[in-house]
Structures are given as structure tokens and as C-alpha cells.
Amino acid sequence: MITLYLISSISLSFMFACDIFILAHPHISKKNYLIFLLSSSALCFLHSFLDFSPMIFVFLVVNSFLIMRFTKKPYAVFYMPLSYIVNCVLLNLIGLGMNLLWGLSVQDMNSDKLLLVAIPACTAAASCPVLYLARRLIQDHLISMFENMGKKLLGSIALTLFLCAFLIYTLASFFDHLEITHREYLLMASSVTLYSLFTISMVLIVLRTAKKNYETQKKIEYLENLNEYTKNLELLYNNLRSFKHDYSNIMASLAAYIDEKKYEELEAFFYGHILPMQKNLTQKNGTLNNLSHIKPLELKSILYAKLLLAANQDIEVTIDIPDEIDSIHMEPVDLTRMLGIYLDNAMEACLETEQPTINFHLGKMNQDTVFILSNTFVDKGLSVAQMYKKGVTTKGGGHGIGLHNVSEILNRYDNIYHETQIKDGLFIQQLQIS
Numbered sequence: 066m067i068t069l070y071l072i073s074s075i076s077l078s079f080m081f082a083c084d085i086f087i088l089a090h091p092h093i094s095k096k097n098y099l100i101f102l103l104s105s106s107a108l109c110f111l112h113s114f115l116d117f118s119p120m121i122f123v124f125l126v127v128n129s130f131l132i133m134r135f136t137k138k139p140y141a142v143f144y145m146p147l148s149y150i151v152n153c154v155l156l157n158l159i160g161l162g163m164n165l166l167w168g169l170s171v172q173d174m175n176s177d178k179l180l181l182v183a184i185p186a187c188t189a190a191a192s193c194p195v196l197y198l199a200r201r202l203i204q205d206h207l208i209s210m211f212e213n214m215g216k217k218l219l220g221s222i223a224l225t226l227f228l229c230a231f232l233i234y235t236l237a238s239f240f241d242h243l244e245i246t247h248r249e250y251l252l253m254a255s256s257v258t259l260y261s262l263f264t265i266s267m268v269l270i271v272l273r274t275a276k277k278n279y280e281t282q283k284k285i286e287y288l289e290n291l292n293e294y295t296k297n298l299e300l301l302y303n304n305l306r307s308f309k310h311d312y313s314n315i316m317a318s319l320a321a322y323i324d325e326k327k328y329e330e331l332e333a334f335f336y337g338h339i340l341p342m343q344k345n346l347t348q349k350n351g352t353l354n355n356l357s358h359i360k361p362l363e364l365k366s367i368l369y370a371k372l373l374l375a376a377n378q379d380i381e382v383t384i385d386i387p388d389e390i391d392s393i394h395m396e397p398v399d400l401t402r403m404l405g406i407y408l409d410n411a412m413e414a415c416l417e418t419e420q421p422t423i424n425f426h427l428g429k430m431n432q433d434t435v436f437i438l439s440n441t442f443v444d445k446g447l448s449v450a451q452m453y454k455k456g457v458t459t460k461g462g463g464h465g466i467g468l469h470n471v472s473e474i475l476n477r478y479d480n481i482y483h484e485t486q487i488k489d490g491l492f493i494q495q496l497q498i499s
Contacts, residue, residue, distance in 0.1 A: 067114070072178055074109035076185040078102050083189045084148035085132060087196045092136040092479075101131055121234050125149060125227055137476055139219055140203075140211035146226035148196065153233050154261050155191045159184060161254040165247055172244075207272060209396050210279045212477045218275060222268055229264040233257045283398055287363060355384040359427070363397040364390070364404075371408035372425065380412065380421040388429040394498055395481070399474045404436075406471050407494050411440035414492060418443060424491075436496040449485045 082102055085093070093101075105128055112120035129145040163169045163184075174180050203211065211219075237257055245253070322331035356372075359365040376382050393400055408423075415421035418441040426437040475483050482497040 069176065069178065069181065070110055070113040073113060073181045074106045076182050077109050078105035080152060080185040080189040080192075081105055081128070081145075081148055084152065084192055084196050085144055087193055088144045088148065088200050089132060089136050089141060092138065092141075093132070094135070097131075097135040101128065101135075104128060104131060118235060118238065122227065122231050125230055129223075129227075138212075139216075140214065142219070142223045143226060146223070146230045147199065148192070149230045150226065150233065150261050150265070151192050151195050151199075152188050153230070153237060154258050155188045155195075156184065157237055157254040157257050159187055159191070161250055164250045170244060171250075207276065210272070210276050212396075213279060213398065214275065218271075222271065225264065225268060229261060233261055236260070286398055286401070355386045358386045358388065359390045361390070361393060361397070363401050364393060367401045367404050367408075368425070368427075371405065371412070372423070375408070375412050375423050378412065378416065378421075380415055380423055383422070383424045385424075385426040386428065388427075390427060390429075390434065393434055395478065399477070403471050403474050406468070407438055410468070411438060411492070414442035415440040430497070432499065434498045436498075437493065438495075439491040439493040441490060442492045444487070449487065 079102070082098060082105070085101065086098070105124070108120065108124040108127060112124060125145050129142050132144050133139060133141045135141075160169075160171065160174060163174065169180075174184060237253065239253075319331065322328070356365050356369050359368065372382050372384065411423050415423055420441060422441045424437075424439045426435070428435055475481055478498075480499045482499075484495045486493040486495070
């Protein structure tokens with residue numbers, strides 16, 4: 066009997082490993098697949114040996130936690146119960162076919178070593194295309210929503226899938242030790258299938274509603290960015306109008322100094338008032354001109370709003386955008402949140418120095434987009450690793466979550482290389498997005 070338990074446990078573990086490979090590839094390493102196989106086999110064996118129904122819940126929860134840890138993606142908690150539900154439905158449908166064709170009972174299938182290997186193998190082969198379609202659905206339509214989903218909704222959907230998996234197991238296992246007719250087997254397999262389809266349909270409806278809410282929120286944030294961009298354009302226009310209005314007065318003042326040959330006072334007036342005004346206006350115009358190379362409005366608006374704010378705070382802002390930027394392979398909401406945090410931190414840090422400076426570069430390197438943001442700062446003894454920890458700050462209470470939030474955003478992307486450096490008195494953030 067123990068041999069049957071071992072064969073069954075190993076076969077089922079390989080079946081689930083194939084499913085997780087379909088859903089999670091390439092986010093799990095070979096070493097972690099081995100850990101998953103050992104965990105699944107041990108828990109399956111304990112479940113069979115103890116014949117204790119709640120062990121299936123333990124099996125699902127433990128392996129879901131492992132998959133989440135391996136992939137570092139919270140929504141990976143769905144993979145294990147989804148895989149179990151699909152496999153349980155297919156396993157019962159395959160069993161029903163064998164019952165109808167060859168008259169095999171559940172007991173016959175559970176006591177034959179060959180069938181204990183063959184049935185999970187057939188189930189794995191049937192489940193792979195189903196789960197591949199589920200993966201495509203997630204990647205094409207749901208991934209951005211999953212990555213920004215609140216913990217409550219994430220937990221509610223996961224709990225629904227766990228309960229569905231446990232209930233269909235309970236329903237199916239009720240007949241394991243009973244002799245049942247073809248009709249009863251058909252009723253059992255149909256019940257399992259229909260209940261699973263009903264649960265997954267309800268989950269999809271919830272996800273569709275959540276996706277609409279997420280898209281609405283994105284539109285609101287887009288409009289807010291557009292509004293901020295428009296306000297800054299109006300501010301620049303008002304500055305230009307003000308300068309034009311004052312132009313005649315400035316010229317009259319210069320003429321008065323010249324007419325009276327007060328050259329020392331003219332020099333003081335020019336360097337004290339005229340040159341700073343011209344420098345400030347030129348810097349702001351340069352900011353606007355450089356940002357014209359950027360096509361995505363959400364990116365242009367956040368950069369314009371933050372960099373113009375920095376210029377208005379007498380920060381020396383240098384902007385280098387040599388290439389046309391048509392698109393960024395990153396969710397707009399994540400991109401604006403990340404750059405907003407980086408630029409806010411850069412402004413706060415450089416204002417503590419004697420010569421506040423921010424340098425911003427955005428360009429292309431082959432097919433990749435490269436951001437480089439550097440600023441002067443006062444070194445307060447924190448290492449780069451400490452700065453990214455939640456709650457670590459030199460600003461007092463209520464701070465210390467910005468860089469930690471950026472770290473969580475970047476962890477959701479496999480196409481972004483990120484590096485933070487401290488060099489020559491500058492704090493440097495570099496991003497390369499492929």
C-alpha cells in the first residue's frame with residue numbers, strides 16, 4: 066500500500082510541476098522546481114497515508130506560499146488552486162471515460178500502479194493547453210491589474226479558489242471507497258465540472274469589474290497628469306507675459322542709468338536684476354524645449370511638472386534628452402509613480418546642499434530606454450541598501466516609504482535593470498528599460 070502511495074504522490078507532483086511550469090515560466094529556477102516537487106510529494110504522501118481530508122488544504126496553501134516566494138509575485142497565489150481545479154476536473158472526466166469504456170471503478174484506478182502513472186500523465190497533457198490559455202489571458206489582459214491589485218481583493222479571490230479546490234476534492238473523494246454505477250460516476254464528474262466552471266466564472270466576473278475600475282483609475286491619473294501639465298504651461302506663459310510687460314520698464318531703467326552716466330549703478334542693476342531674470346527664463350525655456358522630444362504625455366507631464374518646480378526653487382537643472390522617445394515598456398501609472406518619487410527625493414536632497422543641482426538624462430541605447438538622474442546631497446551615513454528599506458529615513462516621522470515603494474514597483478518587471486550609486490558627491494539613479 067505504501068508503494069502505491071509513493072507512486073501516486075510522485076506522479077501527482079510531476080503533474081502539478083508541469084502545470085506550474087506553464088503558468089510561472091520563466092520566474093522559477095530549476096532548483097526551486099526541485100523544492101516544489103519534494104514539498105508536493107511529501108504532502109501528497111502524508112495526505113494519502115493519513116487519509117485526512119484537510120491535508121489537501123495544507124497541500125494547496127504550502128505550495129502556493131512556495132510559488133509566491135519563488136516568483137516574488139503576490140498574484141502567483143492563484144496558480145496552485147487554479148492548477149488543482151483544472152486537474153481535478155480533467156482527472157474526473159478522464160476517469161469517467163475509463164469507467165464508461167472499460168468499466169473501471171475508482172478503486173480499480175487507485176490500486177493499479179500503471180494507471181496511477183498513466184492517468185496523471187494524461188491529465189497533465191490535457192491541462193497544459195488549458196493552463197497555457199489561462200496564462201495568455203493573465204499576461205495579455207490582467208497582468209497590470211494583478212500587479213496593482215489590493216491585498217484584500219487578492220486575498221478574497223485566492224480564498225474563493227482555495228475553497229473551490231477543497232470542495233471539489235471533498236465531493237470527488239466521497240466516492241473513492243464506494244462502488245458506483247456509470248450514472249452515479251457521470252453525476253459526480255458533472256457536479257465537479259459544473260461547480261468549478263461556476264466558481265471560475267464568478268472569479269472572472271469579479272476580475273472584469275476590477276479591471277474596469279483599474280482602467281478608470283488610470284484614466285483619472287492620466288487626466289490629472291494632463292491637468293498638471295496644462296497648469297505648468299500656463300505658468301510658463303504667464304512668466305513670459307510678465308517678462309514682456311516689464312521689458313519697456315527695464316529698458317527705461319537702463320536708459321536712465323546710461324543717460325546719467327551712472328555706470329557702477331548700471332552694472333549692479335544689470336547683474337543683480339536683469340541677468341538672474343534672463344537666466345531663470347532661459348532655464349525654464351530650455352526645460353520645455355528638451356521635453357519636446359518625449360511623445361508619451363504621462364511621461365512628459367510628470368517630468369515637466371517636477372523639473373519646472375525644481376527650477377522655480379532655484380535648483381540648477383540640467384536636462385539631456387538627445388533622442389526621440391516614442392514609448393516606454395512600462396505601465397504609465399508605475400512609471401509616473403517611480404519618477405515622481407525619484408524627482409521629489411532629488412529635490413529634497415539637493416536643497417540641503419550649498420549648490421543644489423539636478424541632472425536628468427533620458428535617451429536610447431540600442432533598443433533600450435535609459436534614465437539617469439543625479440543630484441547633489443548631504444551624506445548622512447545611510448548605505449544604498451538601507452535607503453530602500455521600508456521606514457528607514459533621515460527626514461523624521463511619516464517618511465521612509467518612497468524608495469521602498471519604488472523597489473516594489475521594479476520587482477514586478479523583468480525588463481528593467483536598476484542601479485543606485487553614490488559618486489563624486491552625487492546620488493545617481495540609473496534605469497535601463499528593454
